[in-house]
Every structure is written in C-alpha cells, then in structure tokens.
Amino acid sequence: MVSPMRTFTSLYSTTFLMVLAAGLLTTYLGLRLTVMAVPQLWIGAMMSAYYVGLVAGSKLGHKLIAQVGHIRAFVACAGIVTASALGHALIDDLSVWLVLRLFVGMGMMCQYMVLESWLNEQSDDSQRGTVFASYMIVSYLGLMAGQGAISLYPELGIEPLLLIAICFSLCIVPISITRRIHPAPLTPAPLNMLLYWRKAPQALTTVALGSMIVGCFYGLAPAYASSHGIAPEEVALYMSCTILAGLLAQWPMGKLSDVMPRSRLIRINCALLGILVFFIAMLPYNEIYSLALTGLFGILAFTFYPLATALANSRVTQEERVGLSATILVTFGLGASVGPLIASSLMQALGDAMLYVFMGVCAFGLLIALHFINSRQKSERQVSGDYVMGGGDLVLSPYAAAIDPRVDMESVQDQMINPHEEDINAFEFDDELSDYEPIEDDFIDDQSEYDIEPNSKEA
Secondary structure, three states, X not given: OOOHHHHOHHHHHHHXXXXXXXXXXHHHHHHHHHHOOOOHHHHHHHHHHHHHHHHXXXXXXXXXXXXXXXXXXXXXXXXXHHHHHHHHHHOOOHHHHHHHHHHHHHHHHHHHHHHHHHHHHOOOOOXXXXXXXXXXXXXXXXXXXXXXXXXXXXXXXXXXXXXXHHHHHHOHHHHHOOOOOOOOOOOOOOOOHHHHHHHOHHHHHHHHHHHHHHHHHHHHHHHHHHHOOOOHHHHHHHHHHHHHHHHHHHHHHHHHHOOOOHHHHHHHHHHHHHHHXXXXXXXXXXXXXXXXXXXXXXXXXXXXXXXXXXXXHOOOOHHHHHHHHHHHHHHHHHHHHHHHHHHHHHHHHHOOOHHHHHHHHHHHHHHHHHHHHHHHHHHHHHHHOOOOOOOOHHHHOOHHHHOOOOOOHHHHHHHHHOOOHHHHHHHHHHHHHOOOOOOOOOOOOOOOOOOOOOOOOOO
C-alpha cells in the first residue's frame, strides 16, 4: 500500500508552506504590536479579525470553488493573502491592519477548503484516518517552523513579512503542478446548526469554549511573553514548545479515547487545564518550568478540538457530516474571535496575567456546562424510558387478530389451524430483529475510533 505522504506529497507541501506563513504572520503581528506599545485591546481585535475572516470565508469559499474550480480558487486566494501580508509593511494604520487581517482569514479559509475537500474526496475509506492524521502533523510542523522563523529576525523589521509573502507565493507551486485528478466542484448545502447542536451538544460546546482558549493563546501568548521581557527568539521557543507538545499528544490521547468515553475524557481535560492555567498565571516566568508548564498546556488545550470533533462525528450519519463540519467550523471561528477580544480587554484593565486567568475561567466554565448537559441527557433518557410499548406474546400471536373487528374470522381460523410456512419464517425473522440495540447518546461510553479531523484552523 502506498504511503499517504507519498500519494499526497504536493498537497502536504502546499499545506506546510501555507501554515508556516500563517503562523509566522500571527506571531510577528503579536510581537510587533507589543513593541509599538499598542493597547492589548487592539492586539485582541487584530487576532479576532482573522477568525471572523474564517467564518465569513467559509460561505464565500464554497461559491468561489463551485464557480471556478479548486486550483483557480486556491491561486486567487493565495494572491489576495500574499498582498494582504505585504500590506502590513506599507501601511502602519491599525484600522487598515484589521481589514488586512480579515482578508487573510477569508482567503486562507478558501485555501483550507480546497485542500481538505481534495484530500477527503481522493482518499480511500481504509486510509482516510491516516491521510488526515498526516495532514494534521504537517500543519503542526508548519506552525512550529513559523514560530522558529521569527527568531531569525529579532529586530522585527520588514524581513519577516517578505518571508511570509515568499511562503504564501511558493505554496501555489506544488498544488498547481500536481498530477492528481482534480476533485469535483463543491456544492453549497443548507446549514441547520440547531440540528447538530441537538445531536451533539457536548461536542459543540467543547468546540465553542475550547476555541476561545486556543484563539487566546495563538493571538495573545506572544504579547504575554514579550511583556515579561522575553526576547523574540525565546518567545518563539515558548510557542514552539506548546505546539510540539500538542502535536505529540494527538496519538496517545487518541489511544486513550479508545478505552474510555470521550465525553468523560474531555471533562478530565477541563479540570486539569483549569488548575494548570491558574498556576501559570500566579507563577513568574522561568526559563525552565515555564516551558514545562506551557508544554502541559499544549497537551490539554490542543486536544479539545479533535476529541470534540470525533465525538460529534460519532453522533451523525454519513450524509450529515458535511453540515456538521460547517457547523464545527463556524462554531470554532466564532469562539476564537470572541475569546481574544475578552481576554485582551481584561489584560489591558487588570494586567497580563489575566490571559491565563480568563482561559482558566473558560476551562472550568466548560466543565460545568458539560456536567449540566450530561445530567440533563441522563434525566431525559430516564423519562423517555418510563413508558415501554407493550410487547407480550399476544402481539405476535394469531389470537391478536381474533379480537380485531376488521379481520375476517374465517381467515383467522384458517391461520390458527394451518399457518403458512412463510408466516412462520417471518416470525422467526422478527425474533432476529428484536436483538437490535439503539445508538447510545453523548453521555454513554463512547468507544468509537479516535479520528483527527482536519478542521482545526489555528493560526
């Protein structure tokens, strides 16, 4: 069997260069705004604009891909993203930077949609998990490379923006010259978010609050570290350590989710993360134990999304997965855009430590919300289980027809005396069907396979 890394080399190469540029741009802006002594609220708004662009770009991306095809849509959006990145070097107006950041989010959302729909369509069912796991690994490696690249330019001049533009431009090359068959155009589908919230409330609640934590870290952690007098190369190490820990945690966390319910595992993550971030907020920065603590943070925070996505996908049918993916994407984008705004406001008013205090509040808030949803689902199941349809022997007996006035009595007697062989076989078949067991709800132990879904759009 051919390795997915070899089969989709061009798409993975494109992903690596694109995510490298996106990660470098996010860290560069966070550090640059801190050097410019910009209020924390502006920094949070700058990072939120990216996620707002992701949400807006999800619908526009569908239309663009359907009209012009995958490669043309990707190239067009790559040009927009490259120009937006270079625009930061030409104009120092923060209002313009907000608009540019919005354009970057919209363009990259379309690029993500091209890559993921391409991988999803042309990967076999037997390899799909491996294909998307490889996609996530390449994405994390790109993020780490982007964090490391900022250490090459501690002066934070125009050079990082030039490197960002080069990577955004070069990511067009592998996908443009690929020899793989182009996927079929996307067809926009109506989105009923309330339906999926009813089907998987625990999973989507985890995505909503978990994305606030992830959005705060990516957007504001560079500014938090820089405010403690840390050099840009040490900030890059701080970010890279967190991302690497999150990458390494994917596989063991997936194996752990195979032996215990995902909903319970998410709640354990919430409790541990809440305690951890309060420790980080109280302790002063140290070159040794701060790296260890942020590594633990990455293990717990960066596994919320894949756990929740896998839990949600176990609650829907195959036909509902497209709508579910869109719902998860919108929920993630909204959470990741709101989180940095709230956290930056608190940091500006009460100090930089409020970044981790706010993430701790989100973690414990998620724990309480999941416990409430879990208890409600259990009570609803018990209430619905109080009434049981009568299923005695009379239901399957010919005597049942004898008391039905709509049935001819001669036919009843004939059936009671000389039952047909096929009728007997039919009753035997019904007995086999009686063994069917319904699918369990969110609060029941979920032992389904842990799949790393590709919708994580951190930058």
